[in-house]
Amino acid sequence: MARKxxxxxxxxxxxxxxxxxxxKQRFGEKFKTSLSLREQHSHTTTYLRxxxxxxxxxxxxxxEVSDIVKxxxxxxxxxxxxxxxxxxxxxxxxxxxxxxxxxxxxxAIISVNAEDLDVxxxxxxxRESLNQHLRDKGLFFPVDPxxxxxxxxxxxxxxxxxxxxxxxxxxxxxxxxxxxxxDGRIIKTANRARKSSSGYDLTRVLVGSEGTLGIITELTIxxxxxxxxxxxxxxFFPTVEDACNTTILAMQSGIGMARIELMDVDAVAxxxxxxxxxxxxxILLLLEFHGSQDGVREQQKSFGEIAEEFGGSDFQWAxxxxxxxxxxxxxxxxxxxxxxxxxEKEFLTTDVCVxxxxxxxxxxxxxxxxxxxxxxxxxxxxxxxxxxxxxxAVDLDDREEIAKAEEVAEKIVMRALSMDGTCTGEHGIGQGxxxxxxxxxxxxxDFMHAIKMALDPDNIMNPGKLFAV
Amino acid sequence: MARKxxxxxxxxxxxxxxxxxxxKQRFGEKFKTSLSLREQHSHTTTYLRxxxxxxxxxxxxxxEVSDIVKxxxxxxxxxxxxxxxxxxxxxxxxxxxxxxxxxxxxxAIISVNAEDLDVxxxxxxxRESLNQHLRDKGLFFPVDPxxxxxxxxxxxxxxxxxxxxxxxxxxxxxxxxxxxxxDGRIIKTANRARKSSSGYDLTRVLVGSEGTLGIITELTIxxxxxxxxxxxxxxFFPTVEDACNTTILAMQSGIGMARIELMDVDAVAxxxxxxxxxxxxxILLLLEFHGSQDGVREQQKSFGEIAEEFGGSDFQWAxxxxxxxxxxxxxxxxxxxxxxxxxEKEFLTTDVCVxxxxxxxxxxxxxxxxxxxxxxxxxxxxxxxxxxxxxxAVDLDDREEIAKAEEVAEKIVMRALSMDGTCTGEHGIGQGxxxxxxxxxxxxxDFMHAIKMALDPDNIMNPGKLFAV
Numbered sequence: 001m002a003r004k005x006x007x008x009x010x011x012x013x014x015x016x017x018x019x020x021x022x023x024k025q026r027f028g029e030k031f032k033t034s035l036s037l038r039e040q041h042s043h044t045t046t047y048l049r050x051x052x053x054x055x056x057x058x059x060x061x062x063x064e065v066s067d068i069v070k071x072x073x074x075x076x077x078x079x080x081x082x083x084x085x086x087x088x089x090x091x092x093x094x095x096x097x098x099x100x101x102x103x104x105x106x107x108a109i110i111s112v113n114a115e116d117l118d119v120x121x122x123x124x125x126x127r128e129s130l131n132q133h134l135r136d137k138g139l140f141f142p143v144d145p146x147x148x149x150x151x152x153x154x155x156x157x158x159x160x161x162x163x164x165x166x167x168x169x170x171x172x173x174x175x176x177x178x179x180x181x182x183d184g185r186i187i188k189t190a191n192r193a194r195k196s197s198s199g200y201d202l203t204r205v206l207v208g209s210e211g212t213l214g215i216i217t218e219l220t221i222x223x224x225x226x227x228x229x230x231x232x233x234x235x236f237f238p239t240v241e242d243a244c245n246t247t248i249l250a251m252q253s254g255i256g257m258a259r260i261e262l263m264d265v266d267a268v269a270x271x272x273x274x275x276x277x278x279x280x281x282x283i284l285l286l287l288e289f290h291g292s293q294d295g296v297r298e299q300q301k302s303f304g305e306i307a308e309e310f311g312g313s314d315f316q317w318a319x320x321x322x323x324x325x326x327x328x329x330x331x332x333x334x335x336x337x338x339x340x341x342x343x344e345k346e347f348l349t350t351d352v353c354v355x356x357x358x359x360x361x362x363x364x365x366x367x368x369x370x371x372x373x374x375x376x377x378x379x380x381x382x383x384x385x386x387x388x389x390x391x392x393a394v395d396l397d398d399r400e401e402i403a404k405a406e407e408v409a410e411k412i413v414m415r416a417l418s419m420d421g422t423c424t425g426e427h428g429i430g431q432g433x434x435x436x437x438x439x440x441x442x443x444x445x446d447f448m449h450a451i452k453m454a455l456d457p458d459n460i461m462n463p464g465k466l467f468a469v
Numbered sequence: 470m471a472r473k474x475x476x477x478x479x480x481x482x483x484x485x486x487x488x489x490x491x492x493k494q495r496f497g498e499k500f501k502t503s504l505s506l507r508e509q510h511s512h513t514t515t516y517l518r519x520x521x522x523x524x525x526x527x528x529x530x531x532x533e534v535s536d537i538v539k540x541x542x543x544x545x546x547x548x549x550x551x552x553x554x555x556x557x558x559x560x561x562x563x564x565x566x567x568x569x570x571x572x573x574x575x576x577a578i579i580s581v582n583a584e585d586l587d588v589x590x591x592x593x594x595x596r597e598s599l600n601q602h603l604r605d606k607g608l609f610f611p612v613d614p615x616x617x618x619x620x621x622x623x624x625x626x627x628x629x630x631x632x633x634x635x636x637x638x639x640x641x642x643x644x645x646x647x648x649x650x651x652d653g654r655i656i657k658t659a660n661r662a663r664k665s666s667s668g669y670d671l672t673r674v675l676v677g678s679e680g681t682l683g684i685i686t687e688l689t690i691x692x693x694x695x696x697x698x699x700x701x702x703x704x705f706f707p708t709v710e711d712a713c714n715t716t717i718l719a720m721q722s723g724i725g726m727a728r729i730e731l732m733d734v735d736a737v738a739x740x741x742x743x744x745x746x747x748x749x750x751x752i753l754l755l756l757e758f759h760g761s762q763d764g765v766r767e768q769q770k771s772f773g774e775i776a777e778e779f780g781g782s783d784f785q786w787a788x789x790x791x792x793x794x795x796x797x798x799x800x801x802x803x804x805x806x807x808x809x810x811x812x813e814k815e816f817l818t819t820d821v822c823v824x825x826x827x828x829x830x831x832x833x834x835x836x837x838x839x840x841x842x843x844x845x846x847x848x849x850x851x852x853x854x855x856x857x858x859x860x861x862a863v864d865l866d867d868r869e870e871i872a873k874a875e876e877v878a879e880k881i882v883m884r885a886l887s888m889d890g891t892c893t894g895e896h897g898i899g900q901g902x903x904x905x906x907x908x909x910x911x912x913x914x915d916f917m918h919a920i921k922m923a924l925d926p927d928n929i930m931n932p933g934k935l936f937a938v
Contacts, residue, residue, distance in 0.1 A: 428667075
């Protein structure tokens with residue numbers, strides 16, 4: 001089970017040339033090798049360096065994905081699945097070249113099973129387009145990472161977002177996937193039953209595997225009824241610690257929050273500017289409650305009492321749907337707001353997740369690390385889950401600043417691990433956190449790698465991600 | 470990835486003799502080879518034939534489990550983990566002999582993290598003893614299969630029970646496990662963070678793997694606050710279809726039932742006799758609602774309106790805690806009630822799970838199969854999940870009756886699969902459903918087996934389960 005160093009990844013020039021020739025012939029207009037498209041398909045939204053694939057192909061069906069993988073398998077050429085390209089950890093980079101498989105044209109909503117609260121979609125469907133489609137059915141899909149990501153990509157990185165505290169992450173919301181495996185075979189991991197004890201949980205083997213075991217081409221996912229009543233509100237706190245302690249106590253009291261989001265003052269300031277809001281420049285908790293009319297009122301009251309204990313402001317409630325949408329859109333655009341704030345700089349983002357009892361301490365110490373290093377690094381978080389992000393702005397021409405940011409990022413992760421947490425709550429490992437994953441999992445990483453080698457012996461499935469191979 | 474026929478499983482006599490000698494020396498009083506203990510450790514509660522291990526060992530620590538597995542690995546001797554021996558699919562049988570590792574003495578509750586709503590336990594802790602321990606903390610662990618099973622065994626079979634409709638199964642409630650792998654190495658699959666995107670989901674690789682990939686020795690599992698208000702009640706229906714349709718509509722309406730259990734008339738009759746109740750001999754839904762006082766009242770009202778539409782009786786509410794406990798104890802003892810009813814006969818039990826839209830049809834047709842075959846086969850089910858059980862009584866000396874029961878069981882499973890369901894909702898594959906798993910998963914079973922071969926190349930971990938190897 002020995003792992004090789006990341007430097008061992010070599011381009012297979014002859015294989016790539018052969019595969020490119022065959023695929024060009026086979027896919028015609030749906031196969032491109034232009035530099036701009038290859039650049040676009042290795043864009044990682046972060047400070048990580050782009051590594052271009054040799055070509056991009058746009059399959060229309062699972063069978064076409066299978067055909068592509070079979071051709072690449074024969075010639076031992078890497079395949080890199082591409083959804084919307086919003087990975088924060090270099091997930092779509094092609095360190096040994098190969099073929100980017102862009103699934104955006106596989107965007108059919110195959111069947112909505114309203115009575116079973118599930119839907120089958122192709123992997124290229126984005127979360128926003130799915131919810132648009134579902135709106136008049138009284139149903140919604142809750143998992144909402146910052147980007148309008150594709151559902152296939154979200155499954156691959158085990159994404160979550162603001163609703164996870166109530167509705168779970170992709171781990172809980174994916175019922176089954178159809179995937180093309182490394183030999184080109186197509187499997188469906190499960191039927192539509194809500195639960196099953198039938199064999200290994202291949203669904204959850206693939207969810208979070210970041211394209212390294214198979215390419216997800218279709219998904220069956222859980223839907224939820226749009227609640228009878230929704231109330232969103234803002235509550236401001238004197239310190240991050242107060243906001244975290246309010247969150248902790250509210251979670252422990254079993255108040256069923258649907259969303260509970262933290263923004264520090266830097267984040268609030270940039271959101272104000274980007275989304276033209278005028279929120280007070282204080283530590284913010286942005287909340288949402290779902291339920292019956294009475295249920296939501298109960299939750300609001302209970303939460304308000306806890307917030308008051310920790311010096312929280314009176315609530316500002318977003319009464320109308322429009323106002324609520326405006327607030328959450330601003331929250332979802334937070335990453336772009338920070339980007340705008342950072343001007344020419346890029347971001348080294350990190351996200352960690354700790355048991356909620358450690359949250360206040362973890363966030364407070366992280367803030368101190370960032371300010372001690374003299375960096376601009378707003379903190380935002382899905383604090384109901386104990387999950388938060390730090391976005392550290394770095395000038396790509398300033399090697400010293402990059403080194404400083406990397407040092408802070410390492411401190412953040414090592415602290416989270418020391419608090420019984422994880423090196424990433426929702427962004428994934430990609431290239432950026434390979435070493436941290438190895439530290440987090442100890443011998444476990446060897447067993448992960450054994451699974452990788454068993455299912456993809458030639459290492460053609462998104463190589464150079466998750467493992468130092 | 471070729472799979473061998475189950476007949477290829479051979480006893481490794483020399484290896485077993487060597488391992489038995491070494492283990493006897495090493496474990497002294499905690500190692501036994503008496504026939505009665507070996508019989509007890511292959512008792513499967515069902516009609517499946519017992520296959521005895523060569524010895525039973527009672528480790529006290531994870532390190533001791535590791536020592537045992539290392540000795541067995543060196544001599545290529547099977548290890549079969551044993552919790553409470555309540556598998557319904559031959560999970561603890563030893564078709565090629567080997568060592569039964571009884572984890573019941575590893576029964577420490579290591580740490581209750583009340584503020585994080587989780588607990589770390591050793592694998593031998595039973596669900597009832599955990600809940601006893603938690604009672605005065607206002608917390609509980611919801612997963613409740615019929616038996617008072619061990620939590621390690623429950624994780625291994627991805628167990629669920631009556632609360633799964635609201636709280637999920639072991640899949641959702643296990644945060645991390647410590648496991649001894651086939652080479653004796655000890656891994657911990659995750660820390661205590663509520664969510665993580667860090668690498669493959671080894672937790673869920675092991676949950677449901679039935680001891681074929683590793684032996685779970687410790688678990689971190691999620692706890693839930695005991696709700697402010699609980700209401701349990703009985704509602705009787707003219708037909709199974711009416712009861713199922715009530716369930717379907719209640720689920721679709723988003724009424725947050727905590728439990729919704731179906732019993733057919735045969736099941737009600739035997740529960741009456743066994744638990745000394747006097748329930749009317751009609752189709753029964755046994756329900757429970759959790760929430761705030763107001764929330765529970767809302768749920769009761771909404772459910773009552775739906776039940777009325779389908780001819781449901783007025784509710785009989787169990788007002789006191791004692792009355793509620795009595796009802797649910799009767800439900801949990803249902804299997805033993807049926808056993809008592811069946812006299813000398815044994816049971817061929819099967820459990821399937823279908824999308825809820827197919828539930829009424831699936832249960833109704835199953836009832837017809839059973840009565841057409843002239844068998845005694847009560848149906849009970851966790852119908853909120855689309856999951857139900859049929860227990861077919863068979864005289865072990867009557868080969869014709871066994872053949873009839875097997876034919877009916879096959880029909881039940883094949884119908885569930887044709888309805889986009891699974892061949893087992895919560896019992897697992899074990900030995901009894903190996904062929905059905907192969908049908909359900911198609912090529913997927915090859916990838917499961919590739920994982921098995923990668924993590925356990927000598928096939929010493931509970932061999933002869935899940936796969937026809």
